[in-house]
Amino acid sequence: MNLNPPLFKEGLSIFRPTWVEVSGSAFSSNLQSIRTFLGPRVKILAVLKANAYGHDASLLAPWAVKSGASFIGVSSIEEGLAIKKLNLEVPIIILGGIYPLKNFDVVLDNQFIPTVASLESAKVLNDAAQKRKQKAAFHLKVDTGMNRIGVSVEEAKKILTWCVGQPGLDLQGVYSHLSSADSDIEFTKKQLKEFQALKDFSKEHGYPSLIFHLSNSAGMWACPEAHLDMVRPGLSLYGYSLGPISGKVKLLPVLSWHTQIVFIKKVRPGTPISYGQTFKTKKESVIATLPVGYADGVPRRVSNTGFVLVSGQKCPIVGRVTMDQIMIDVTGVSAEVGTNVVLIGKQGQVEITVNDWASWAETISYEIFCGISHRVPRILKENL
Numbered sequence: 001m002n003l004n005p006p007l008f009k010e011g012l013s014i015f016r017p018t019w020v021e022v023s024g025s026a027f028s029s030n031l032q033s034i035r036t037f038l039g040p041r042v043k044i045l046a047v048l049k050a051n052a053y054g055h056d057a058s059l060l061a062p063w064a065v066k067s068g069a070s071f072i073g074v075s076s077i078e079e080g081l082a083i084k085k086l087n088l089e090v091p092i093i094i095l096g097g098i099y100p101l102k103n104f105d106v107v108l109d110n111q112f113i114p115t116v117a118s119l120e121s122a123k124v125l126n127d128a129a130q131k132r133k134q135k136a137a138f139h140l141k142v143d144t145g146m147n148r149i150g151v152s153v154e155e156a157k158k159i160l161t162w163c164v165g166q167p168g169l170d171l172q173g174v175y176s177h178l179s180s181a182d183s184d185i186e187f188t189k190k191q192l193k194e195f196q197a198l199k200d201f202s203k204e205h206g207y208p209s210l211i212f213h214l215s216n217s218a219g220m221w222a223c224p225e226a227h228l229d230m231v232r233p234g235l236s237l238y239g240y241s242l243g244p245i246s247g248k249v250k251l252l253p254v255l256s257w258h259t260q261i262v263f264i265k266k267v268r269p270g271t272p273i274s275y276g277q278t279f280k281t282k283k284e285s286v287i288a289t290l291p292v293g294y295a296d297g298v299p300r301r302v303s304n305t306g307f308v309l310v311s312g313q314k315c316p317i318v319g320r321v322t323m324d325q326i327m328i329d330v331t332g333v334s335a336e337v338g339t340n341v342v343l344i345g346k347q348g349q350v351e352i353t354v355n356d357w358a359s360w361a362e363t364i365s366y367e368i369f370c371g372i373s374h375r376v377p378r379i380l381k382e383n384l
Protein backbone atom coordinates (compact mmCIF):
# COMPACT_ATOMS: atom_id res chain seq x y z
CA MET A 1 0.00 0.00 0.00
CA ASN A 2 1.48 3.26 -1.16
CA LEU A 3 -0.05 5.88 1.16
CA ASN A 4 0.93 9.39 0.30
CA PRO A 5 2.64 11.61 2.87
CA PRO A 6 0.10 14.49 2.64
CA LEU A 7 -2.47 12.21 4.21
CA PHE A 8 -0.65 12.36 7.47
CA LYS A 9 -0.11 16.09 7.78
CA GLU A 10 -0.22 17.35 11.33
CA GLY A 11 -3.62 17.94 12.86
CA LEU A 12 -5.63 16.16 10.19
CA SER A 13 -7.10 12.75 10.78
CA ILE A 14 -7.50 11.42 7.28
CA PHE A 15 -8.22 7.75 6.96
CA ARG A 16 -9.89 7.61 3.57
CA PRO A 17 -7.31 8.34 0.87
CA THR A 18 -9.29 11.05 -0.93
CA TRP A 19 -8.08 14.62 -0.64
CA VAL A 20 -7.62 17.96 -2.36
CA GLU A 21 -4.28 19.74 -2.48
CA VAL A 22 -4.21 23.51 -2.67
CA SER A 23 -1.12 25.36 -3.83
CA GLY A 24 -0.56 28.65 -2.03
CA SER A 25 2.31 29.53 -4.34
CA ALA A 26 0.19 28.98 -7.47
CA PHE A 27 -2.51 31.23 -5.98
CA SER A 28 0.10 33.84 -5.15
CA SER A 29 1.60 33.61 -8.62
CA ASN A 30 -1.84 34.15 -10.21
CA LEU A 31 -2.45 37.19 -8.05
CA GLN A 32 0.95 38.61 -8.97
CA SER A 33 0.37 37.93 -12.68
CA ILE A 34 -2.89 39.83 -12.44
CA ARG A 35 -1.08 42.65 -10.65
CA THR A 36 1.50 42.84 -13.44
CA PHE A 37 -1.27 42.90 -16.04
CA LEU A 38 -3.17 45.68 -14.23
CA GLY A 39 -0.22 47.89 -13.42
CA PRO A 40 0.32 49.43 -9.99
CA ARG A 41 -2.66 51.80 -9.83
CA VAL A 42 -5.60 49.37 -9.85
CA LYS A 43 -6.48 47.67 -6.55
CA ILE A 44 -7.39 43.99 -6.31
CA LEU A 45 -10.28 42.60 -4.30
CA ALA A 46 -9.63 38.86 -3.98
CA VAL A 47 -12.96 37.03 -4.23
CA LEU A 48 -12.86 34.18 -1.69
CA LYS A 49 -16.59 33.54 -1.49
CA ALA A 50 -18.02 30.01 -1.33
CA ASN A 51 -15.01 28.90 0.70
CA ALA A 52 -12.67 30.25 -2.00
CA TYR A 53 -14.58 28.41 -4.74
CA GLY A 54 -14.22 25.19 -2.76
CA HIS A 55 -10.45 25.63 -2.33
CA ASP A 56 -10.68 26.52 1.41
CA ALA A 57 -10.76 30.23 2.15
CA SER A 58 -8.89 29.89 5.43
CA LEU A 59 -5.94 28.29 3.62
CA LEU A 60 -5.80 30.90 0.86
CA ALA A 61 -6.75 34.16 2.60
CA PRO A 62 -3.26 34.59 4.13
CA TRP A 63 -1.76 34.17 0.64
CA ALA A 64 -4.14 36.77 -0.77
CA VAL A 65 -3.02 39.29 1.84
CA LYS A 66 0.66 38.46 1.45
CA SER A 67 0.38 38.82 -2.33
CA GLY A 68 -1.09 42.29 -2.15
CA ALA A 69 -4.89 42.02 -2.26
CA SER A 70 -6.42 45.24 -0.89
CA PHE A 71 -9.70 43.58 0.10
CA ILE A 72 -11.14 40.11 0.52
CA GLY A 73 -14.66 39.59 -0.83
CA VAL A 74 -17.10 37.01 0.55
CA SER A 75 -20.79 36.49 -0.05
CA SER A 76 -22.18 36.38 3.49
CA ILE A 77 -21.55 37.26 7.12
CA GLU A 78 -20.89 33.58 7.81
CA GLU A 79 -18.11 33.51 5.25
CA GLY A 80 -16.72 36.76 6.63
CA LEU A 81 -16.56 35.29 10.14
CA ALA A 82 -14.56 32.31 8.87
CA ILE A 83 -11.91 34.69 7.51
CA LYS A 84 -12.02 37.09 10.43
CA LYS A 85 -10.88 34.22 12.71
CA LEU A 86 -7.52 34.34 10.94
CA ASN A 87 -6.81 37.88 12.23
CA LEU A 88 -5.41 39.09 8.94
CA GLU A 89 -4.76 42.76 8.31
CA VAL A 90 -7.26 43.10 5.48
CA PRO A 91 -10.74 44.60 5.15
CA ILE A 92 -13.49 42.07 4.37
CA ILE A 93 -16.29 43.11 2.02
CA ILE A 94 -19.60 41.24 2.11
CA LEU A 95 -20.69 41.14 -1.54
CA GLY A 96 -24.18 39.76 -0.91
CA GLY A 97 -26.96 42.02 0.34
CA ILE A 98 -27.42 42.19 4.11
CA TYR A 99 -30.78 40.75 5.05
CA PRO A 100 -32.52 40.81 7.50
CA LEU A 101 -31.44 44.41 8.08
CA LYS A 102 -30.83 43.85 11.79
CA ASN A 103 -27.76 41.89 10.67
CA PHE A 104 -26.03 45.24 10.12
CA ASP A 105 -25.31 45.03 13.87
CA VAL A 106 -23.28 41.85 13.31
CA VAL A 107 -21.56 43.55 10.39
CA LEU A 108 -20.52 46.44 12.64
CA ASP A 109 -19.53 44.15 15.52
CA ASN A 110 -17.03 42.53 13.19
CA GLN A 111 -15.85 45.56 11.20
CA PHE A 112 -17.06 44.02 7.96
CA ILE A 113 -17.69 46.31 5.00
CA PRO A 114 -21.25 45.69 3.83
CA THR A 115 -22.84 46.10 0.44
CA VAL A 116 -25.77 48.49 0.50
CA ALA A 117 -28.28 47.99 -2.28
CA SER A 118 -31.19 50.24 -1.27
CA LEU A 119 -31.86 53.57 0.42
CA GLU A 120 -33.71 51.70 3.15
CA SER A 121 -30.66 49.62 4.07
CA ALA A 122 -28.43 52.73 3.95
CA LYS A 123 -30.75 54.29 6.54
CA VAL A 124 -30.65 51.24 8.80
CA LEU A 125 -26.85 51.14 8.59
CA ASN A 126 -26.68 54.88 9.36
CA ASP A 127 -28.85 54.45 12.47
CA ALA A 128 -26.98 51.38 13.70
CA ALA A 129 -23.61 53.10 13.28
CA GLN A 130 -24.78 56.33 14.93
CA LYS A 131 -25.98 54.42 18.00
CA ARG A 132 -22.39 53.25 18.37
CA LYS A 133 -21.01 56.71 17.56
CA GLN A 134 -19.25 55.16 14.57
CA LYS A 135 -19.04 55.86 10.89
CA ALA A 136 -19.73 52.69 8.94
CA ALA A 137 -17.66 52.07 5.81
CA PHE A 138 -19.76 50.53 3.02
CA HIS A 139 -19.96 50.03 -0.74
CA LEU A 140 -23.02 50.93 -2.79
CA LYS A 141 -24.19 48.31 -5.31
CA VAL A 142 -25.51 49.60 -8.60
CA ASP A 143 -27.30 47.59 -11.25
CA THR A 144 -26.13 48.26 -14.78
CA GLY A 145 -27.57 45.19 -16.47
CA MET A 146 -27.14 42.10 -14.32
CA ASN A 147 -30.54 42.58 -12.68
CA ARG A 148 -29.70 40.67 -9.53
CA ILE A 149 -29.21 43.15 -6.68
CA GLY A 150 -28.42 46.84 -6.83
CA VAL A 151 -30.05 50.20 -7.31
CA SER A 152 -30.46 51.87 -10.68
CA VAL A 153 -28.00 54.56 -11.68
CA GLU A 154 -30.69 57.20 -11.09
CA GLU A 155 -31.44 55.85 -7.61
CA ALA A 156 -27.70 55.67 -6.90
CA LYS A 157 -27.38 59.40 -7.63
CA LYS A 158 -30.11 60.11 -5.07
CA ILE A 159 -28.45 57.89 -2.47
CA LEU A 160 -25.04 59.47 -3.11
CA THR A 161 -26.54 62.91 -2.59
CA TRP A 162 -28.38 61.81 0.55
CA CYS A 163 -25.32 60.13 2.07
CA VAL A 164 -23.15 63.24 2.01
CA GLY A 165 -22.98 64.44 5.60
CA GLN A 166 -24.84 61.50 7.20
CA PRO A 167 -23.07 61.10 10.53
CA GLY A 168 -23.12 57.28 10.54
CA LEU A 169 -22.01 56.65 6.99
CA ASP A 170 -18.66 56.51 5.28
CA LEU A 171 -19.21 55.61 1.63
CA GLN A 172 -15.97 54.01 0.49
CA GLY A 173 -16.83 52.49 -2.86
CA VAL A 174 -19.43 52.00 -5.56
CA TYR A 175 -19.68 48.86 -7.63
CA SER A 176 -21.63 47.03 -10.26
CA HIS A 177 -21.39 43.54 -11.75
CA LEU A 178 -20.94 42.48 -15.37
CA SER A 179 -23.39 39.91 -16.69
CA SER A 180 -21.75 38.96 -19.99
CA ALA A 181 -18.05 39.81 -19.87
CA ASP A 182 -17.09 36.48 -21.44
CA SER A 183 -19.71 36.53 -24.17
CA ASP A 184 -20.87 40.03 -25.14
CA ILE A 185 -18.31 42.82 -25.23
CA GLU A 186 -20.85 45.34 -26.57
CA PHE A 187 -23.15 44.78 -23.59
CA THR A 188 -20.14 44.94 -21.27
CA LYS A 189 -19.19 48.33 -22.72
CA LYS A 190 -22.75 49.52 -22.29
CA GLN A 191 -22.62 48.55 -18.62
CA LEU A 192 -19.27 50.31 -18.28
CA LYS A 193 -20.57 53.49 -19.89
CA GLU A 194 -23.53 53.72 -17.51
CA PHE A 195 -21.30 53.05 -14.55
CA GLN A 196 -18.70 55.58 -15.70
CA ALA A 197 -21.39 58.29 -15.80
CA LEU A 198 -22.02 57.63 -12.11
CA LYS A 199 -18.33 57.99 -11.38
CA ASP A 200 -18.33 61.41 -13.05
CA PHE A 201 -21.45 62.37 -11.10
CA SER A 202 -19.88 61.36 -7.76
CA LYS A 203 -16.82 63.53 -8.41
CA GLU A 204 -19.07 66.53 -8.93
CA HIS A 205 -21.14 65.80 -5.83
CA GLY A 206 -18.75 65.68 -2.91
CA TYR A 207 -16.93 62.38 -3.45
CA PRO A 208 -13.46 62.96 -4.88
CA SER A 209 -12.01 59.52 -4.21
CA LEU A 210 -14.55 56.71 -4.11
CA ILE A 211 -13.34 53.27 -5.21
CA PHE A 212 -15.28 52.35 -8.35
CA HIS A 213 -15.16 48.66 -9.29
CA LEU A 214 -16.90 46.64 -11.95
CA SER A 215 -14.84 43.74 -13.35
CA ASN A 216 -14.88 40.07 -12.50
CA SER A 217 -12.15 37.87 -14.01
CA ALA A 218 -13.63 37.80 -17.50
CA GLY A 219 -14.19 41.56 -17.57
CA MET A 220 -10.68 42.17 -16.34
CA TRP A 221 -9.15 40.27 -19.29
CA ALA A 222 -11.63 41.33 -21.97
CA CYS A 223 -12.04 45.00 -21.20
CA PRO A 224 -9.09 46.89 -19.69
CA GLU A 225 -11.11 50.15 -19.77
CA ALA A 226 -13.31 48.54 -17.12
CA HIS A 227 -10.49 48.13 -14.57
CA LEU A 228 -11.39 51.52 -13.03
CA ASP A 229 -10.07 51.76 -9.43
CA MET A 230 -10.29 48.10 -8.49
CA VAL A 231 -11.04 44.67 -10.00
CA ARG A 232 -12.70 41.67 -8.37
CA PRO A 233 -11.19 38.47 -9.75
CA GLY A 234 -12.38 35.12 -8.46
CA LEU A 235 -11.94 32.34 -11.00
CA SER A 236 -8.62 33.63 -12.37
CA LEU A 237 -7.06 33.61 -8.90
CA TYR A 238 -7.68 29.88 -8.95
CA GLY A 239 -5.95 29.57 -12.31
CA TYR A 240 -8.79 29.62 -14.83
CA SER A 241 -10.70 31.95 -17.09
CA LEU A 242 -13.85 31.65 -19.14
CA GLY A 243 -12.53 33.60 -22.09
CA PRO A 244 -9.06 34.28 -23.48
CA ILE A 245 -6.59 35.98 -21.15
CA SER A 246 -3.85 38.42 -22.00
CA GLY A 247 -1.21 36.60 -24.07
CA LYS A 248 1.64 37.33 -21.69
CA VAL A 249 -0.12 36.04 -18.58
CA LYS A 250 0.19 32.45 -17.41
CA LEU A 251 -2.30 31.28 -14.81
CA LEU A 252 -1.58 28.19 -12.71
CA PRO A 253 -4.25 25.79 -11.42
CA VAL A 254 -4.33 26.02 -7.62
CA LEU A 255 -6.32 22.89 -6.84
CA SER A 256 -5.63 19.24 -7.52
CA TRP A 257 -7.83 16.35 -6.45
CA HIS A 258 -6.42 12.98 -5.46
CA THR A 259 -7.49 9.53 -4.43
CA GLN A 260 -6.13 5.97 -4.44
CA ILE A 261 -7.33 2.64 -5.74
CA VAL A 262 -8.95 0.69 -2.89
CA PHE A 263 -10.16 -2.37 -4.82
CA ILE A 264 -9.24 -3.98 -8.14
CA LYS A 265 -10.41 -7.02 -10.10
CA LYS A 266 -10.15 -8.71 -13.47
CA VAL A 267 -13.56 -9.31 -15.08
CA ARG A 268 -14.87 -11.24 -18.07
CA PRO A 269 -16.29 -9.67 -21.25
CA GLY A 270 -19.90 -8.61 -20.76
CA THR A 271 -19.56 -7.84 -17.05
CA PRO A 272 -21.98 -5.09 -15.95
CA ILE A 273 -20.55 -2.31 -13.76
CA SER A 274 -22.46 -0.29 -11.13
CA TYR A 275 -26.14 0.62 -10.73
CA GLY A 276 -28.43 -0.02 -13.65
CA GLN A 277 -25.76 -1.89 -15.68
CA THR A 278 -25.22 1.17 -17.91
CA PHE A 279 -21.74 -0.11 -18.76
CA LYS A 280 -20.73 -3.63 -19.79
CA THR A 281 -17.12 -4.64 -20.48
CA LYS A 282 -16.43 -5.43 -24.13
CA LYS A 283 -13.41 -7.61 -23.40
CA GLU A 284 -11.59 -9.02 -20.44
CA SER A 285 -10.94 -5.91 -18.33
CA VAL A 286 -9.35 -4.71 -15.13
CA ILE A 287 -11.73 -2.58 -13.10
CA ALA A 288 -10.59 -0.50 -10.12
CA THR A 289 -12.74 1.10 -7.46
CA LEU A 290 -12.02 4.60 -6.07
CA PRO A 291 -13.32 5.91 -2.72
CA VAL A 292 -14.92 9.06 -4.10
CA GLY A 293 -18.49 9.64 -5.32
CA TYR A 294 -21.22 12.18 -5.82
CA ALA A 295 -21.31 12.91 -2.09
CA ASP A 296 -17.78 14.25 -2.57
CA GLY A 297 -18.70 16.31 -5.62
CA VAL A 298 -18.09 13.93 -8.51
CA PRO A 299 -21.10 14.88 -10.63
CA ARG A 300 -23.35 11.95 -11.51
CA ARG A 301 -23.29 13.37 -15.05
CA VAL A 302 -19.72 12.09 -15.54
CA SER A 303 -20.94 8.49 -15.38
CA ASN A 304 -19.49 6.85 -18.51
CA THR A 305 -18.13 10.22 -19.78
CA GLY A 306 -15.31 11.26 -17.43
CA PHE A 307 -11.68 10.20 -16.99
CA VAL A 308 -9.09 10.07 -14.23
CA LEU A 309 -5.31 9.67 -14.33
CA VAL A 310 -3.59 6.45 -13.26
CA SER A 311 0.14 5.93 -13.88
CA GLY A 312 0.12 8.88 -16.27
CA GLN A 313 -2.73 7.52 -18.41
CA LYS A 314 -6.34 8.62 -18.86
CA CYS A 315 -8.69 5.90 -17.60
CA PRO A 316 -12.46 6.12 -18.18
CA ILE A 317 -15.03 6.25 -15.41
CA VAL A 318 -17.24 3.24 -16.13
CA GLY A 319 -20.80 2.73 -14.96
CA ARG A 320 -22.77 5.14 -12.84
CA VAL A 321 -21.11 7.33 -10.25
CA THR A 322 -22.35 6.15 -6.86
CA MET A 323 -22.61 8.15 -3.65
CA ASP A 324 -19.25 7.16 -2.24
CA GLN A 325 -17.38 5.25 -4.95
CA ILE A 326 -16.68 5.14 -8.66
CA MET A 327 -15.27 2.46 -10.90
CA ILE A 328 -12.62 3.02 -13.57
CA ASP A 329 -11.23 0.85 -16.35
CA VAL A 330 -7.49 0.34 -15.84
CA THR A 331 -7.02 -2.45 -18.39
CA GLY A 332 -3.40 -2.41 -19.57
CA VAL A 333 -2.40 0.29 -17.06
CA SER A 334 -0.02 -0.26 -14.17
CA ALA A 335 -2.40 -0.25 -11.20
CA GLU A 336 -2.87 -1.99 -7.86
CA VAL A 337 -4.56 -1.32 -4.54
CA GLY A 338 -2.91 1.84 -3.20
CA THR A 339 -1.94 3.30 -6.59
CA ASN A 340 -2.34 7.10 -6.68
CA VAL A 341 -5.12 8.48 -8.86
CA VAL A 342 -5.57 12.08 -9.98
CA LEU A 343 -9.10 13.35 -10.57
CA ILE A 344 -8.08 16.95 -11.31
CA GLY A 345 -4.43 17.78 -11.92
CA LYS A 346 -1.32 16.37 -13.57
CA GLN A 347 0.49 13.08 -13.65
CA GLY A 348 3.70 13.48 -15.61
CA GLN A 349 2.82 15.36 -18.79
CA VAL A 350 -0.87 14.43 -18.79
CA GLU A 351 -3.37 16.77 -17.22
CA ILE A 352 -7.08 16.72 -16.42
CA THR A 353 -8.43 20.21 -15.77
CA VAL A 354 -11.56 21.45 -14.08
CA ASN A 355 -12.68 22.56 -17.55
CA ASP A 356 -12.58 18.91 -18.68
CA TRP A 357 -14.84 18.03 -15.75
CA ALA A 358 -17.14 20.93 -16.59
CA SER A 359 -17.53 19.77 -20.18
CA TRP A 360 -18.18 16.11 -19.21
CA ALA A 361 -20.79 17.27 -16.71
CA GLU A 362 -22.21 19.93 -19.05
CA THR A 363 -21.67 22.72 -16.55
CA ILE A 364 -19.09 25.42 -15.75
CA SER A 365 -15.80 25.14 -13.87
CA TYR A 366 -17.24 27.19 -11.00
CA GLU A 367 -19.86 24.55 -10.24
CA ILE A 368 -17.31 21.72 -10.24
CA PHE A 369 -15.10 23.64 -7.80
CA CYS A 370 -17.95 24.60 -5.48
CA GLY A 371 -19.33 21.08 -5.65
CA ILE A 372 -16.29 19.45 -4.03
CA SER A 373 -17.95 18.75 -0.71
CA HIS A 374 -16.93 19.34 2.88
CA ARG A 375 -16.21 15.64 3.15
CA VAL A 376 -13.00 16.04 1.14
CA PRO A 377 -10.10 17.37 3.25
CA ARG A 378 -8.14 20.27 1.75
CA ILE A 379 -4.40 20.23 2.31
CA LEU A 380 -2.16 23.23 1.73
CA LYS A 381 0.94 22.21 -0.20
CA GLU A 382 3.30 24.93 1.04
CA ASN A 383 3.70 26.90 4.20
CA LEU A 384 3.75 30.69 3.97
Ligand SMILES: *Cc1c(COP(=O)(O)O)cnc(C)c1O
Binds near residue numbers: 215216217233234
Ligand atom coordinates in the same frame (compact mmCIF):
# COMPACT_ATOMS: atom_id res chain seq x y z
C1 LIG B 1 -18.30 36.09 -7.78
C2 LIG B 1 -18.11 37.51 -8.00
C3 LIG B 1 -16.94 38.00 -8.60
C4 LIG B 1 -15.87 37.11 -9.17
O1 LIG B 1 -16.25 36.52 -10.36
P1 LIG B 1 -15.26 35.62 -11.24
O2 LIG B 1 -15.99 35.37 -12.48
O3 LIG B 1 -15.04 34.37 -10.45
O4 LIG B 1 -14.01 36.39 -11.41
C5 LIG B 1 -16.79 39.38 -8.68
N1 LIG B 1 -17.74 40.21 -8.21
C6 LIG B 1 -18.87 39.77 -7.62
C7 LIG B 1 -19.88 40.75 -7.14
C8 LIG B 1 -19.10 38.42 -7.51
O5 LIG B 1 -20.23 37.98 -6.94
